[in-house]
Amino acid sequence: MARPDLSPDHRTINGLVAALFIAALPHFIYQPFWVGLAFTMMISWRLLHNLRGWPLPASSIWLRVLHNGAAALMIVIIFSHFGLTIGRDAGAALLTIMLAFKVVEIRSLRDYYLTCYLGYFLVITNFFYTQSLFIVVLMMLVIVLLNSCLISVNTSTSAQSLKKRLGLSGKMVLKALPVMLFLFMLFPRIPGPIWGLPEDAGGNGAATMSEQLTLGEIPPDQNRGTSGINDEIQMGKISQLIQSDAIAFRVQFEDDNVPPNKQLYWRGPVLWQSDGTVWSPLQTSQLNEQALQVDYQSQAVDYTITLEPHNKRWLFALDFPTGKPQGLASYFAPDGGLNSAEKMRNRRQYQLSSSTEYQLNASGDRNLWAALQLPAGEHPRTRALAESWLEESTGQSDYIDRALAFFNQQDFVYSLSPPQLRGDIVDSFLFETREGFCEHYAASFTILMRAAGIPARIVTGYQGGDLNPVDNVLTVRQRDAHAWTEVWLPEQGWIRVDPTAAVSSQRLENGINDLLPASRRSPGMIANNDMLVELWQDMKNNWDAFNTAWDIWVVGFDSQIQKELLSRLGMSNPDWRKMIAVLTALLALTGIIMLFLSFYRRQPTEPVVAYYQRFCYKLARLGIHKAAHEGPQDFARRAEQQLPAYQRQIQSITELYARLRYRRDNSALLNELADQIKAFRPRR
Amino acid sequence: MTEAITALWQRWRQSQKQRIYIIPSRAGYGYVALLLLMLLGAINYNNSLGHLLCFLLASIGHVTMHQSHTNLRLLTLKVTALDPVFKGQPARFRLTVNNHDEHDKYQIEIAGKKPGNWSRWQFFKAYEKTGLLEHVEADNTRSINLSRDTHQRGWQSIGKLRLASLYPLGLFYTWTVYQQNARVLVYPEPAGKRPLPEPPGSDRQRTQREHSGDDDFSGLRNYREGEPLHRVAWKALARDEVMRSKQFSSPEGHQLILRWQDLADLNDTEARLSQLCRWVLEAESAGHRYGLELPDSWLPPSQGDAHQHQCLKKLALYHG
Structure with missing residues (x-):
């Protein structure tokens, strides 16, 4: 309590600087370059003081002005860069920089403690950016280092070397794991946020699908270079999405009952209107309200989806869900899209059940008007083609077949990197380039349908997914993004027609994976060796399964999963009172066990004794047991009588043992004893 | 198995003999504030690993509490008093700490209780630091010298000794108090300017004695x-x-008697004792045979270290 507030010595400060540097390292990537620069400069100043004796700000007024001025300047830069609201990015930048400035002016033990504590806080800010296993391991290292820093100011370096301090710190972390686990599982989780979240809270920098579909020239990227389903699904955009291996969601099917790949259409936003280039959805207010009439025609499959945050409301479901998901407030839009009540800012789980064969709104739909609208004056050649088919065809089904046959029989190519489209996008695709990705086929097919008076709309979402044989989790990645068409036919309702299938049946049979170049599936070096590729796949599957478990049970652990886990462990209707009660009991129990274990005493065994015990054990296996009262010589005599063949060995070992144990002879004999006992293999 | 548990139980009982107190230090309260702030952030951002980190740190705090407690348990103290001192000189004791535990102990601060009346709750004010043990190995002993200021003559007991530690992280302040009986005799402070009293007999005799001496x-x-x-x-x-x-x-007349009554004009007891103390030292160093006469007791003339000690002890323990 009343300890002198002396400045910690240079070595303990160097240790702290090392720990802080590792903690700040990931921020150099997330933050603008000047954050890392300022941090490095400031800690270098401190290190130069410690190692080379450079002056600190405290030593002269000019250096003080420089230090404080630079700090003020950095604050101004932070505010001008991030704006006045302190969000995640601005907060982390501020913490990183101010921590480095603080390091320069550590003068007392109190400063040292404060800096350490800020270091702990810097660790947690890393988790706001990524929660991967790697970063956790790195941050554990930081925790061990920071703890050993605190140890170093509470002990003397002569009594405890750096190695011992690090060892103690590591041991403390290990001892802390059980209680941490109890707290993690049983501390009642409060669903956040407590106060409003700044805009950058949910964005984990991953790709998401967008709300619009743009054909042709891709407009300048509005989404800071993140791929995925965004505010706008653009035609060009989906083929960008395919570049991303980021996970969109994971599916665990009940009883491992996974439908075939070609039925795995994960329904997302429905697109209705187009200006010729961009396709976009209709707001719920623009659509006529109606209850969905679904007639399910196949056995429903149950599954759980773990959706990665995408900062949008839509939820993905296997076409077509039999009801709203459990565990999440949501509603169906009139076009069949499933939407959450709030934006998906965190990884969420929901249970659904779907029937892959169904009729949707067969008896009529109040929004068919919107499914017939064509952009005025656009796509003249396409319309002309539609008219010529219409004259030849005998009915709507025939017309649809004609269109699909057109894609199938003409020289259309499914390409992951289609050429840029110019002028009238659909016309130039259908009559000139004929190379496209799913969104090109879906959009032009929809135009063809609408031109013939058949109500049609584009559905976006994902198709397929990778089933991991290790844990049977289907992982749907951004690269599985897909767009297809739904047409409405009387008596049959909305029917899914996937024009991409007419061009590339492979895409649907086997998923996108087979279409990707081999280099995307395994490292280039081993791509030519099938066995290595298989081994690689095997390892990758295991690693993926582990990551899935990590993401769902650790990273995704929230009040909902907590309740689920606790009821699985046998707690009925877990609520916070029960959790607190069990937690308290467990903590008390752990405390008592820890206390008693700390009194545990290892029996100090000298190596000589340990070797001799080994010798006795070898004899005991033959039924010759050493009695507690029996001395080594008596025991040897008895053993020799029973095992005359080994008389010399037994004598020699006993003599060596006696010399080492009772006469404290040359310890070089110890090795000889060890060798002899090792070579002693008595048999009857 | 049962043997092992019995042994654990025995050691636990052993450790219960000495009460160990533990409270969070100022840094410990800061740590709690940090954890609350972290928890708030983790809840607000629904960040699961944030929760995990917060719980890990909380659990490390819990482990630290155990370790702080462990750092002071199963210690026994032995204090030996060293030589008597004069008032004003520090009284010195030899403290031997015996660690009966299997764990090494680090950075134990030793404080002695300051004189005066302190209420039970003034744990901190009542003690002042007198020594630091940096390391006591498992099943081993360490000794250090402690010194305590002396403010009055008589027996100075080491009194209560407080062993305290912030080890390992400085989050908890642990202490335990040992009552010790070792005591050091504190002689009065030698002071006063009076010359040694005249030995009984003539001036001539005294001069002769000075010449022939001892x-x-x-x-x-x-x-x-x-x-x-x-x-x-x-x-x-x-x-x-x-x-x-x-x-x-030494002729009979060369014997000195240092008398309490000779200092009747000094009405302060302590001043009289200080003067007598000084006389004893002077007489001894001059090689005289001297005796001491106090109102309640007297020592026949003699000389030597043992006699000097007897005289000084009488002075130290004098009750007027």
Whole structure:
């Protein structure tokens, strides 16, 4: 309590600087370059003081002005860069920089403690950016280092070397794991946020699908270079999405009952209107309200989806869900899209059940008007083609077949990197380039349908997914993004027609994976060796399964999963009172066990004794047991009588043992004893 | 198995003999504030690993509490008093700490209780630091010298000793108090400017005594405990291995009696004792035979370290 507030010595400060540097390292990537620069400069100043004796700000007024001025300047830069609201990015930048400035002016033990504590806080800010296993391991290292820093100011370096301090710190972390686990599982989780979240809270920098579909020239990227389903699904955009291996969601099917790949259409936003280039959805207010009439025609499959945050409301479901998901407030839009009540800012789980064969709104739909609208004056050649088919065809089904046959029989190519489209996008695709990705086929097919008076709309979402044989989790990645068409036919309702299938049946049979170049599936070096590729796949599957478990049970652990886990462990209707009660009991129990274990005493065994015990054990296996009262010589005599063949060995070992144990002879004999006992293999 | 548990139980019982107190330090309260802030952030951002980190740190705090407690348990103290001192000089004790635990102990601060009346709750104010043990290995002992300021003559007991530690992380302040009985005798402070009193007899005699002094060798007698070593007759010892001390002739009149009554004009007891103390030291160093006469007791004239100690002890323990 009343300890002198002396400045910690240079070595303990160097240790702290090392720990802080590792903690700040990931921020150099997330933050603008000047954050890392300022941090490095400031800690270098401190290190130069410690190692080379450079002056600190405290030593002269000019250096003080420089230090404080630079700090003020950095604050101004932070505010001008991030704006006045302190969000995640601005907060982390501020913490990183101010921590480095603080390091320069550590003068007392109190400063040292404060800096350490800020270091702990810097660790947690890393988790706001990524929660991967790697970063956790790195941050554990930081925790061990920071703890050993605190140890170093509470002990003397002569009594405890750096190695011992690090060892103690590591041991403390290990001892802390059980209680941490109890707290993690049983501390009642409060669903956040407590106060409003700044805009950058949910964005984990991953790709998401967008709300619009743009054909042709891709407009300048509005989404800071993140791929995925965004505010706008653009035609060009989906083929960008395919570049991303980021996970969109994971599916665990009940009883491992996974439908075939070609039925795995994960329904997302429905697109209705187009200006010729961009396709976009209709707001719920623009659509006529109606209850969905679904007639399910196949056995429903149950599954759980773990959706990665995408900062949008839509939820993905296997076409077509039999009801709203459990565990999440949501509603169906009139076009069949499933939407959450709030934006998906965190990884969420929901249970659904779907029937892959169904009729949707067969008896009529109040929004068919919107499914017939064509952009005025656009796509003249396409319309002309539609008219010529219409004259030849005998009915709507025939017309649809004609269109699909057109894609199938003409020289259309499914390409992951289609050429840029110019002028009238659909016309130039259908009559000139004929190379496209799913969104090109879906959009032009929809135009063809609408031109013939058949109500049609584009559905976006994902198709397929990778089933991991290790844990049977289907992982749907951004690269599985897909767009297809739904047409409405009387008596049959909305029917899914996937024009991409007419061009590339492979895409649907086997998923996108087979279409990707081999280099995307395994490292280039081993791509030519099938066995290595298989081994690689095997390892990758295991690693993926582990990551899935990590993401769902650790990273995704929230009040909902907590309740689920606790009821699985046998707690009925877990609520916070029960959790607190069990937690308290467990903590008390752990405390008592820890206390008693700390009194545990290892029996100090000298190596000589340990070797001799080994010798006795070898004899005991033959039924010759050493009695507690029996001395080594008596025991040897008895053993020799029973095992005359080994008389010399037994004598020699006993003599060596006696010399080492009772006469404290040359310890070089110890090795000889060890060798002899090792070579002693008595048999009857 | 049962043996092991019984042994654990025994050691636990052993550790219960000494009560160990533990409270969070200021840094510990700061740590709690940090954890609350972290928890708030983790809840607000629904960040699961944030929760995990927060719980890990909380759990490390819990482990630290155990370790802080462990750092002071199963210690026994032995204090030996060192030589008597004069008032104002620090009283010195030898403290031996015996660690009966299997864990090493680090950075134990030793504080002694300050004189005065302190309420039970003034744990911190009532003690002042007198020593630091940096490391006591498992099943081992360590000794350090402690010194305590002396403010009055008489027996100075080491009193209560507080062993305290912030180890390992400085989050918890742990302490335990040992009552110790070792005591050091504190002589009065030698002071006063009066010359040694006149020995009974004439001036001439005194002058003669000063001339001849104690250097007149008069014979040998058997050595008695407490006589100064410089009086030992080493040659005689070498001859027949009997330890004898040389005796010097001192006429009867050369004996001094240091009297309490001689200082009647000093009405302060302590000042009188200080003066007597000084006289004792002067008489001894001058080689006189001296006696001490106090109102309640007296010591016949003699000389030597043992006699000096007897005289000083009388002065130290005098109750007026």
